[in-house]
Each structure stands twice: as structure tokens, then as C-alpha cells.
Amino acid sequence: MTIIRIIAAALLAAASFTACAQAPAAAAAPAVIPANLENSVVKVFTTMRRPDLFKPWSKAAPQDITGSGVVIEGKRILTNAHVVGYASRVEIQASQSGDKIGATVVALARGIDLAVLKLDDESFFDTHAPVARTNALPGVRDAVFAYGYPTGGNSLSITKGIVSRIEFVNFNFGTSGLRIQIDAAINPGNSGGPAIGDDKMIGLAYATASNAQNMGYIIPNEEIEIFLRDVADGRYDGKPVMLDYIQTLENPVLRQFLKVDKTVEGAVVQSPHRKDGPLKEWDIITHIGDTPIDNQGMVKLGSNLRVRFQYRVQQLAKNGKVPLTVVRAGKPMQVQLPVGGERNMLIPDLDGGYPSYFIYGPVVFARASAEFVGALGSNLAGFNALSYLGNPLVTRRGDEPDAQREELVVVSAPFFPHKLSAGYSNRFASVIYSVNKVPVRSLAHLVSVLRDLKDELVVIHFDQRGGETIVFPRKEMLEATETVLSDNGIRLQGSPDMMDVWNGKTPIKR
Numbered sequence: 001m002t003i004i005r006i007i008a009a010a011l012l013a014a015a016s017f018t019a020c021a022q023a024p025a026a027a028a029a030p031a032v033i034p035a036n037l038e039n040s041v042v043k044v045f046t047t048m049r050r051p052d053l054f055k056p057w058s059k060a061a062p063q064d065i066t067g068s069g070v071v072i073e074g075k076r077i078l079t080n081a082h083v084v085g086y087a088s089r090v091e092i093q094a095s096q097s098g099d100k101i102g103a104t105v106v107a108l109a110r111g112i113d114l115a116v117l118k119l120d121d122e123s124f125f126d127t128h129a130p131v132a133r134t135n136a137l138p139g140v141r142d143a144v145f146a147y148g149y150p151t152g153g154n155s156l157s158i159t160k161g162i163v164s165r166i167e168f169v170n171f172n173f174g175t176s177g178l179r180i181q182i183d184a185a186i187n188p189g190n191s192g193g194p195a196i197g198d199d200k201m202i203g204l205a206y207a208t209a210s211n212a213q214n215m216g217y218i219i220p221n222e223e224i225e226i227f228l229r230d231v232a233d234g235r236y237d238g239k240p241v242m243l244d245y246i247q248t249l250e251n252p253v254l255r256q257f258l259k260v261d262k263t264v265e266g267a268v269v270q271s272p273h274r275k276d277g278p279l280k281e282w283d284i285i286t287h288i289g290d291t292p293i294d295n296q297g298m299v300k301l302g303s304n305l306r307v308r309f310q311y312r313v314q315q316l317a318k319n320g321k322v323p324l325t326v327v328r329a330g331k332p333m334q335v336q337l338p339v340g341g342e343r344n345m346l347i348p349d350l351d352g353g354y355p356s357y358f359i360y361g362p363v364v365f366a367r368a369s370a371e372f373v374g375a376l377g378s379n380l381a382g383f384n385a386l387s388y389l390g391n392p393l394v395t396r397r398g399d400e401p402d403a404q405r406e407e408l409v410v411v412s413a414p415f416f417p418h419k420l421s422a423g424y425s426n427r428f429a430s431v432i433y434s435v436n437k438v439p440v441r442s443l444a445h446l447v448s449v450l451r452d453l454k455d456e457l458v459v460i461h462f463d464q465r466g467g468e469t470i471v472f473p474r475k476e477m478l479e480a481t482e483t484v485l486s487d488n489g490i491r492l493q494g495s496p497d498m499m500d501v502w503n504g505k506t507p508i509k510r
Contacts, residue, residue, distance in 0.1 A: 038095050038156055040071040040131050041193055043149040044079055044117075045100065047089040051350065053372045054413050056357035056364065057490050062088065068148035068193030069117065070201065072133075075125045077103065077117040078224070079192030080206050081110045085352055090117060094128060095156040107231035110352055111175025111238065111342070113206050113219065114227045133221045134200040138163045138180065140304070146184040146205055146216065148193025159185040161214070163197070166301075168311040173349050173370075174342045175239060176310060177223045186216030226314060240317035240339040242310050243273035249284060249295040258282060264327055267297035267309060273343075278335035280328060287325035288312045313339050346392075346399040347373060347408055357412065358447050358494040358502070361477035362421045362484055365432065366412035367443045368393060376429055389464040392431045406442040416484045420477065424470055433463035447494070447501045448508040 044067040050060040067083030069092060077092060084090055084105050091100040102120040109115070119125075138144065142163045150157050161184025169179050182195065186208045194201045195218040203218035230236055247270040249255060254268070266286035272279045279285075286292065288309050291299050298306040316322045321336040349370040357366040366372070373393050377383050387394045392408055401407060409432040415421040432440045436459050440446045450458070458472045481493060493499065500506040 037131060037147065037194075037196065040128050041147045041149075041156060042069045042071070042077060042092040042094050042128075043067075043154075044069045044077075044083055044103075044192060045089075045091040045093065046084050046087045048086045049088045050086045051354045051371070053355065053369070053375050056355040056366045056412055056495070057359070057492065059354070066149060066151070066189050067191045068189065068205070070147075070192070070194040070204070071125065071128050071130045072116075072228075073130045075119070075122050076106075077119065078204065079115050079117060080204065081108050081113045081115045082206075083192045084108070084115050084117065085110060092117065092119065094124070107227075107234075107236060108352065109175075109227055109230075109236050109238070110349075111173045112171055112177050112223055112227055114204070114224065116228075116231065131194055131196075132200045133224070134197070134202055135221065135225075137166060137178075137220060137222070137301070137305075138197045138202045140164065140166065142197050144182050144184055144202065144218075145196045146182065146186055146190060146193060146218075147196060148186075148190035148205060150185075150187035150189040152187075152189075157190070161185070161216075164215075166220075166305060166307070168307040173351075174241070174345075176241065176308075177239070177314075178220045178307070178311065180218045180220050182216050182218060183214040184216060185214070186218075190216075238341045240313050240320070240322070241342060242313050242322070242337065242339055243343050244269055244277075244279050244337075245271040245273075246285070246297055246310075248297050258284065259330060260284065260327065265295050266293045266327065267295075269326075274338075278337055279324075279326070282328075284327040285309070285324050286327055286332070289316045289323055344400050345370070346396055346401050346405060354495070355412070356443055356495040356497055358443065358450075358498040359481060359484065359490065360450055361472060361480045362416040362418040363411060363427075364413040364416075365409055365443060365446060368408035368410040368431065372410065372412065373397065382429075386429060386464075389466060391429070391464045393429065404439065404441065406445075409440050409443045409446050416488060418480055418484060420472055420480055425468060427462065427467075427470065430467065431463040433461045435460055437461075443498065444501045444506065444508050447498050451502055451504070 046065050048063045052058050052060045067079060069077040069079035072078045087105060090103040092103050093100045101124055103117040105115055106118045107116040140163050144161055144163055146159045148157060161182050163180055164183050165181040167179050170176050180203055186205050190205045193205045195203045195205055203220040205218050207217045209215040246267045249266055249268050266284040269279045269281055269283040289312060291312055293299055293309045297309055299309045299312060300306055313322050317339050320338055320340055322339050324335050324337050326333055326335055347368050347370055355366050355369060357364060411427045411430050414426050414428045434440060435449050436455055438449050453474060456474060458474050458477060460470045485493060494502060501508060
């Protein structure tokens with residue numbers, strides 16, 4: 001897709017889970033509601049311990065949230081990943097039941113926002129049957145009922161609306177998938193509840209737009225089936241994805257430049273993912289499999305539905321490749337495009353984990369993450385300052401790692417109060433360039449450099465315009481570390497992976 005459309009889709013996908021007004025009654029004929037459905041939709045109670053991004057040695061305060069879930073085959077509960085992510089406790093409760101049952105997260109896909117729970121007491125499923133799922137997409141204007149437990153009450157809520165739109169969009173963390181927009185009210189707490197159409201589940205509620213009324217979103221069954229097949233072996237591998245950047249073939253001057261007439265339709269390769277890959281700049285992708293692609297990069301689904309052609313990747317991928325027909329320099333040809341996992345990022349997301357860190361004297365080093373950068377973005381003035389200074393957290397946000405930089409290492413917290421940092425400005429959110437003229441490739445590499453350093457002084461250069469270079473006495477830094485940990489009630493100098501490097505248990509290429 002084009003870069004502009006990626007940004008627009010990401011902004012829409014990031015819409016928060018806020019309330020939208022009750023939708024008006026739909027004009028469509030009412031759907032049949034299964035008699036046992038209310039018994040198979042559960043309320044999910046979660047206690048979360050999210051990371052503290054600016055204090056990576058600790059976790060954020062516990063937070064209790066509620067969501068919804070639905071019974072599926074295999075004595076399991078299906079819900080959203082954002083309902084149970086970072087959970088230290090999960091329980092479920094059926095409608096009109098006073099008992100809560102403990103649950104465990106056994107599969108989770110943050111990108112497509114799906115998760116599966118197993119219950120501590122599986123006798124629950126003796127009286128709570130799985131909900132049947134349709135294997136077909138609903139039609140636009142079809143009636144839909146959203147089941148769940150939104151905030152404001154303890155009873156099961158059912159709201160009615162219609163299917164408004166079906167699209168293939170970016171969800172989260174670089175994952176794309178089908179999304180159904182409905183106008184039935186979906187509020188906080190509805191997440192993870194089933195959407196029912198014509199007596200069967202058509203998808204799972206997961207979000208509502210905060211800047212629009214009567215606009216909720218559900219994950220359709222096709223995406224759910226892909227997820228469930230993926231995790232059948234106990235591990236989530238991720239969806240196949242096309243990583244090449246694409247643009248449309250709508251502009252007549254672009255067509256003139258490419259020397260193609262009106263009979264050629266398709267999408268243009270703006271930037272191939274791999275220089276040695278099968279796609280080249282200016283290739284025109286005319287077909288994915290046997291499906292023709294139009295000049296807006298869309299394919300038809302039925303008579304009145306069009307979606308981005310990348311949707312077909314998840315249907316056609318075989319042995320990690322999809323067949324494409326391209327026109328290159330006026331000649332058609334067949335290629336097999338690799339469609340592996342997600343794009344590797346220089347600033348990756350935490351993928352449901354906690355940040356790695358290392359404390360050295362009064363300084364806290366951490367691996368830069370997408371969540372860390374996102375938290376910085378809430379302070380617009382500070383983020384603009386980082387941009388002005390050329391901080392890589394801003395300038396390299398969309399880059400992939402390379403031989404020189406596997407990841408970015410950042411000062412993730414203000415300096416701890418200590419005489420060794422006296423006279424230096426706050427280096428919070430500064431990216432490390434080098435230590436004693438050794439360019440830093442990763443957090444593990446930084447720790448190994450500090451571990452093996454024999455020089456009297458430690459000289460830290462930062463990767464930005466302006467700003468000071470910091471010099472510390474090495475022996476005093478080692479002595480100060482224990483004091484800093486003790487004074488601030490910090491149990492470990494580093495995360496377990498970094499302590500393995502510090503103690504020489506993990507070899508690092510120098």
C-alpha cells in the first residue's frame with residue numbers, strides 16, 4: 001500500500017475503545033437469535049500488570065478491566081488479545097451466574113487482537129455450548145446483534161444494527177486483516193463478545209471509533225479461523241504478509257511513464273522489500289493468483305465488494321509464497337513472492353513482553369520499543385524537540401535493522417540522583433551512538449562493551465545533533481551502581497537476559 005494510506009489506516013486502527021451512542025433500529029428484517037446463545041457469552045475479568053516504560057525495572061500498578069468472551073469448540077473461550085494481554089489473573093463468569101472460574105491464556109495474537117482461554121474447571125462446558133460460526137462473510141446491510149458486557153451494568157447486553165462496511169485494513173503492529181464495520185453500539189467491555197447474524201456468529205467485537213458515532217468494528221470469522229488453525233500446534237506464527245510497498249496505477253502520466261495502455265490494469269511496485277527478491281521497482285502487479293487487480297490495487301469479492309488485493313495473500317499463500325502476474329518493461333511474467341512473517345523493525349514492539357534494561361551507575365539503558373516511542377508521542381512539544389535534534393527514535397521510526405544497528409539503545413529514565421551525574425543535563429530518551437568510540441549495535445552489545453571495558457573513563461556519545469558527550473569514571477560507576485540500586489529499592493541491575501550478558505553467560509559478537 002502507499003505510505004500515506006499506511007499512515008491513514010494506522011490512525012484509524014488506533015481509535016480507542018470509547019463509547020459510541022446507541023444505534024437506531026435497523027430497517028432490515030430481524031435475525032433469528034439462538035436460544036442458547038446468552039448462556040455461551042461470558043464476562044471476562046482481568047488484572048493486568050503492564051510494563052512501566054520509563055521504569056523498566058518495575059511493572060505498572062495492577063489494573064482491573066472487564067471484557068467479554070464466547071464459548072467455542074474444544075472447551076475454549078475466545079476473546080480479544082487486548083482484554084487479556086499482560087494478565088496476572090483472568091476469570092470468566094457466565095450470564096446470570098454468581099460464580100467466577102479461573103482461566104489461563106493459551107494462545108494470543110496481538111496483531112489481529114485475538115486470544116484463547118482454557119478454564120480451570122472444564123465442567124463449565126457441560127452446560128455452556130459452543131456458538132456456531134458461519135463460514136461466509138455477511139452482506140452489507142445485513143442485520144447484526146452485538147452481545148457482550150459493556151460497562152455500566154453486570155447483565156448481558158444485546159444491541160442491534162446492520163453491517164455498514166467490509167474492508168481489508170491494518171489492525172495492529174503491522175498485521176492486516178478483514179474488518180467488518182457495524183452500526184450496533186459497541187462500548188468498553190463489549191470487546192471479545194460475539195456478533196450474531198442470521199442465528200450464527202459472524203465475528204468478534206473488538207473496537208469502536210472514538211471520533212464517530214454508531215461505528216463499531218468486529219473481526220470476521222475468516223480471520224478467527226486463520227488464527228485458530230495457526231495456534232492448533234500451541235504456537236502462534238503469524239499471518240503471511242506482503243512486505244513490498246505498492247502504489248496505484250490511476251495517474252495517466254504515471255501510465256505514460258510506464259508505457260502501458262488502458263488494457264493493462266494493476267498496482268505498481270513502489271519499493272520492493274528485498275533488492276534480490278522477485279519484484280522490481282515499477283513492476284505492475286496485474287493478478288494475484290487468478291484474480292485480476294484494478295488500478296486502485298483492489299480485487300472484487302462478489303458483485304458489490306472490493307478490498308485491497310493483499311487480502312488474497314492469506315488465502316493463496318502456500319509454502320510461504322504467493323503467485324503473482326506482473327508486467328515488467330511491457331512484458332508479462334509469473335513470479336512467486338515470499339510472504340513470510342511480520343516486517344523486522346529497528347524499533348520493534350514489545351510483543352506482549354517487558355522491556356530489557358541495564359543500570360550502570362545513575363544511568364538506565366533500555367532497548368527502544370514502539371510502545372516507548374508511542375508514550376513519548378503523548379508530549380507533542382518534547383516529541384518535536386526530538387525531531388529537531390534528529391533523534392533516531394523519530395527519524396528511523398520505520399527503518400529495518402541492519403549490520404550496524406540491530407536495535408536502538410535509549411536512556412529510558414532520567415538519571416538517578418548521584419554526584420557522578422552532577423552538571424550533566426537530563427539525557428532521557430537520548431539514543432546511544434558509541435561507548436569509547438565503539439558504535440553500539442544493540443543493548444546486549446552495549447552491556448558487553450561496558451563489561452569488558454578497561455579504560456579509566458567511560459565516554460558516551462549520543463546519536464543526535466547538539467547535546468553533550470558524557471564522561472564517567474569507570475571504577476566509580478561500578479561502585480555507584482550498588483548504591484543506586486539500594487537507594488531506589490531496585491532488586492536487579494538488569495533484566496535477566498542482560499544480566500546473562502553482564503555475567504558472561506551469553507556470548508556477544510564484538
